[in-house]
Amino acid sequence: MVILRNIVARISQSVGLLVVVASFALGQSPESWPLQPGIYFPQAPLPGKWRKSVGAVFTTTPPELTEEVRVSVPAVDFNIQRGLTKHLFLASRFQTQFVQSNLGLGLRWATPLTNRLFLSAGYDVTGWLGALQIKDVFASEAYGVETFPSISMGYKLTRDLRLTVKSEAIIDLYYRSQVGNLAVVYNRRAINGFAFTFILEQPFYNQRHVSVGIRAAYSNFNWQLWSLYDTFDRNLFYPQLIFGFIL
Amino acid sequence: MEGVYTVSNGASQFGDQAVLKWTYLFTGTDTTHYLSIFTGTDATYFNLEGTPEADSLVLKGYWRKLVNASIGEVRLILREKHNGKLQLFKGSLAPGDTLVVDGLYGDKSAALNNQLTLTYNRPLNPKPFSIMAHRSGGRTSDLLPASENSVEIIKLASRLGATGIEVDVRFTKDGVPVLYHDNTLNLRLIQKNGLTGPLEDYTYQQLSTLVRLINGEKIPTLEEALETVVNNTSLNFVWLDTKYIGPMDKVQAIQQKYRQKALLAGRNLRIIIGLPTTEAVDSYKALANKDNTPILCELDTSITRSLDARIWAPRWTLGPQTDEVLAMQAEGLTVFVWTLDEPEFIREFISQNHFDGILSNYSPVVAYYHYIEQQ
Numbered sequence: 001m002v003i004l005r006n007i008v009a010r011i012s013q014s015v016g017l018l019v020v021v022a023s024f025a026l027g028q029s030p031e032s033w034p035l036q037p038g039i040y041f042p043q044a045p046l047p048g049k050w051r052k053s054v055g056a057v058f059t060t061t062p063p064e065l066t067e068e069v070r071v072s073v074p075a076v077d078f079n080i081q082r083g084l085t086k087h088l089f090l091a092s093r094f095q096t097q098f099v100q101s102n103l104g105l106g107l108r109w110a111t112p113l114t115n116r117l118f119l120s121a122g123y124d125v126t127g128w129l130g131a132l133q134i135k136d137v138f139a140s141e142a143y144g145v146e147t148f149p150s151i152s153m154g155y156k157l158t159r160d161l162r163l164t165v166k167s168e169a170i171i172d173l174y175y176r177s178q179v180g181n182l183a184v185v186y187n188r189r190a191i192n193g194f195a196f197t198f199i200l201e202q203p204f205y206n207q208r209h210v211s212v213g214i215r216a217a218y219s220n221f222n223w224q225l226w227s228l229y230d231t232f233d234r235n236l237f238y239p240q241l242i243f244g245f246i247l
Numbered sequence: 248m249e250g251v252y253t254v255s256n257g258a259s260q261f262g263d264q265a266v267l268k269w270t271y272l273f274t275g276t277d278t279t280h281y282l283s284i285f286t287g288t289d290a291t292y293f294n295l296e297g298t299p300e301a302d303s304l305v306l307k308g309y310w311r312k313l314v315n316a317s318i319g320e321v322r323l324i325l326r327e328k329h330n331g332k333l334q335l336f337k338g339s340l341a342p343g344d345t346l347v348v349d350g351l352y353g354d355k356s357a358a359l360n361n362q363l364t365l366t367y368n369r370p371l372n373p374k375p376f377s378i379m380a381h382r383s384g385g386r387t388s389d390l391l392p393a394s395e396n397s398v399e400i401i402k403l404a405s406r407l408g409a410t411g412i413e414v415d416v417r418f419t420k421d422g423v424p425v426l427y428h429d430n431t432l433n434l435r436l437i438q439k440n441g442l443t444g445p446l447e448d449y450t451y452q453q454l455s456t457l458v459r460l461i462n463g464e465k466i467p468t469l470e471e472a473l474e475t476v477v478n479n480t481s482l483n484f485v486w487l488d489t490k491y492i493g494p495m496d497k498v499q500a501i502q503q504k505y506r507q508k509a510l511l512a513g514r515n516l517r518i519i520i521g522l523p524t525t526e527a528v529d530s531y532k533a534l535a536n537k538d539n540t541p542i543l544c545e546l547d548t549s550i551t552r553s554l555d556a557r558i559w560a561p562r563w564t565l566g567p568q569t570d571e572v573l574a575m576q577a578e579g580l581t582v583f584v585w586t587l588d589e590p591e592f593i594r595e596f597i598s599q600n601h602f603d604g605i606l607s608n609y610s611p612v613v614a615y616y617h618y619i620e621q622q
Contacts, residue, residue: 064388068429132564136547139565177589180566182599184591227564231588231609232388233289233314 033159037209037246040164040199042110042120042152045083053079053211055244057095062236065228073097073224077244087111091122100130102223106148118154123147125173128223142226144175146192166197170219177226193219193235199242208245215240248325248346250370251619254286257352257363261310262287265365266618267348270405273479282306283406284365285615289314290590292611293321294406303335310352313389313609322359323350328366371618376597377484377604378613380409381586382428383472386608387436387461394436394460396426398467401475404482408614411484412476413521413585413606416469416498418491423451424469424498428490436461447491469498473505477512485518486543486606489527495520499540506539519543519558528554545585548575556580560606563587563596572601588612 035043039053058072078094093104106124113119125147132138152166170193175186199213217238221230230236252265266285271278284293290313295306306323325336328345340346346367351359384400384407385391391407393399396415404412415428425446429435432442432449438459446454446466454466467475469487476482487498502518509516522528523545531542531554543558544551548571551559559575560583561568572582585606587593593609596602597616605613 063435067388067435068431068433137562137564177592178566179564179592180568182567182592182595184589184595186591229564229589231290231314231590233312234316 033156036160036162036201036203038154038162038164038201039079039081039211039244039246040152040166040197040213041154041162041201042108042118042164043112043154044085044087044089044108044110044120045081047083047085049083051079051081052247053077053244054247055211055242057215057243058241059222059224060239061225062238064232064236065225065230072241075224077242079244081108091124093124093126097224099132100128100224100226102126102128104148110152116156118152118156120152120154122150122152124150126223128226130223130226132227138227140177140179140227142175142177144223144226145173146223147171147173161200161202164197164199164201164213166199168195168197170194170217172221175221177229192221193217195219197242201246204245208247211242211244211246213242215242248282250346251368252348252365253368255364255366256349257361257365260288260352260354260361261291261363264368264619266371266615267365268371268408268614268618271481272402272405281308281406283408283611283614284310285408285611285618287615287619288312289317290609290612292407294403295321295323306348306350313385313391313611316390317354319353319355320357320359321350321352321363323348323363323365369621372620372622374617374620374622375603376617377411377581377583378409378610378617379411379413379484379486379583379585379604379606380404380407380610381413381606381608383412383414383426384409385610389608392462394462394464396428396467396472397460397462397464398471398475399462399464401472401482402479404610405480408610409482411482411486411517411604413486413488414469414472415488415490417446418493418497419446419451419454420448421450421452422497424491424501425451425454426467426469426472432458438463469501470505473501473508473518477505477509477514477516483514483516484604485516486521487519488521489523489530492526493530495527495530495534499534503539517541521545521560522554522556543583551575551580552578558583560585563592563605567596567599567601569599569601576601576603 045051055077057075057077060072075095075097081091083089089108091106095102104124104126106122108120108122110120127145129143131141148168150168154164172190172192195217197215201211204210218235222238249268254265268283271280282295293310295308297306304325310321311318326333326347327336349364352361352363353359382395384404387395414426416424417427427446506518519541521543542556543560544556545560558581563584581603583604584602587605588608590612593612594616607613
């Protein structure tokens with residue numbers, strides 16, 4: 001672990017020199033930068049402290065599923081985190097479009113690698129549920145469980161601006177779909193795809209901070225589009241825009 | 248030779264059962280026979296042609312999984328198991344002999360180096376059932392060798408397991424009914440040419456000259472499509488999906504013309520006008536004469552009854568609706584469900600045995616589950 005940490009630290013120091021020269025103009029050492037709230041940045045909240053955010057996620061539908069129609073599906077996005085130890089914290093996320101919702105619970109372990117570079121490993125389990133009752137169109141519902149092992153790297157670009165890059169594997173654990181009184185279940189563990197998230201977190205106004213970024217998911221299934229009954233056994237691209245106010 | 252076969256070598260790739268079914272294509276006075284194989288994994292179909300080689304019948308072609316891009320070549324030979332010994336098929340089977348179709352298939356590499364062995368198990372499920380291919384055969388997004396709603400995919404539909412097709416009818420600016428699904432010309436369906444906007448903004452001459460479907464075909468007229476069905480295929484059902492808003496008389500006239508042509512050719516071909524919306528229902532109601540104009544209603548049972556439609560076709564996402572289906576069938580109606588692509592639900596709908604047919608982008612899956620069903 002120490003060797004890995006040293007390697008990552010060296011790489012990050014080299015990259016950091018190239019990327020954030022401007023930040024040194026502040027003439028202030030990163031050690032003196034205050035702890036800032038961040039939902040994605042891989043730094044645990046202080047033990048016993050909470051972090052919360054509310055925002056929206058917009059998911060653009062892949063043309064393979066919605067064909068000539070390209071829609072950006074909005075979802076309300078809540079995040080809450082609680083520090084357990086100096087490095088360990090709980091993370092929970094709730095996304096909803098009212099007719100379909102997703103609740104996730106995960107555990108993260110985060111550590112600084114240098115003054116500016118941070119790393120975390122996480123494991124999240126999410127359950128999603130959707131139900132549609134529309135006359136002559138839908139009498140359908142579905143729910144499922146997915147899990148997301150992840151690694152995040154965070155870099156303090158400046159005193160206020162933080163960049164986080166998160167990579168996740170998406171693994172399906174369970175899927176149940178019902179139309180009328182007929183249900184089918186897929187009860188197999190399968191790698192569904194992977195995703196990369198790029199998030200900037202910074203102050204916005206009145207001591208509030210924001211998270212802004214994109215998530216690029218390449219997956220076989222996306223819970224938000226369960227009602228389209230995707231039959232393709234190939235990864236489709238689901239770009240997401242993420243915006244959140246850190247409360 | 249048609250039947251349900253047990254897959255021994257090759258089961259990890261194609262599943263443990265396969266359906267073998269002959270189809271044919273007429274070209275003038277020529278008939279080309281094709282052997283299709285449908286398996287239970289990943290919407291797989293085989294497209295094979297038989298050629299005599301030395302003293303054996305060789306079946307050559309390709310296999311394809313519709314759910315992904317897997318494809319490969321295949322070469323099979325007909326054999327018979329006689330007294331427990333495998334030998335070349337002589338043309339007829341003695342009692343106790345079993346037909347075996349075996350050979351090699353390729354997958355990622357072009358080389359045919361994987362063994363495939365199919366052993367006859369039982370006959371196909373004989374129950375009449377409509378296997379209808381969506382968009383004349385299947386979706387362009389499933390990377391089929393022909394574009395959706397093209398003449399070429401109509402010719403392929405039987406080999407994909409279909410006994411009938413659904414086609415999407417729109418009108419050009421100058422009033423020619425053509426086959427096209429989407430509201431606009433777009434790169435999902437056509438090759439890049441700079442033209443955009445509704446198909447209805449272009450004349451047939453413009454579309455014919457300037458637009459090619461994604462695999463290079465022309466957008467066919469409804470008449471060209473039905474001419475192909477009557478003259479080249481053994482399909483017995485055409486569902487004309489009403490994508491246009493406005494008068495229905497031209498489509499009615501074409502439907503009646505090709506019904507007569509089919510009858511003259513000795514074909515029992517049903518050509519039905521589909522009514523998916525209240526606008527389409529209004530267009531149908533506005534027809535001056537509704538004689539010999541069979542319709543299919545996708546709306547609820549009361550509207551279907553009020554129109555005196557002979558076919559009711561609810562969405563599959565409403566579930567099996569067993570009580571409603573049985574009630575409509577008791578009144579003499581045929582009941583189809585659309586557009587069902589999810590393999591597990593296809594299996595369940597077929598095993599419940601209530602519907603008279605399924606419209607699907609995955610007709611090989613419907614064919615597989617229908618033909619293996621044991622009554």
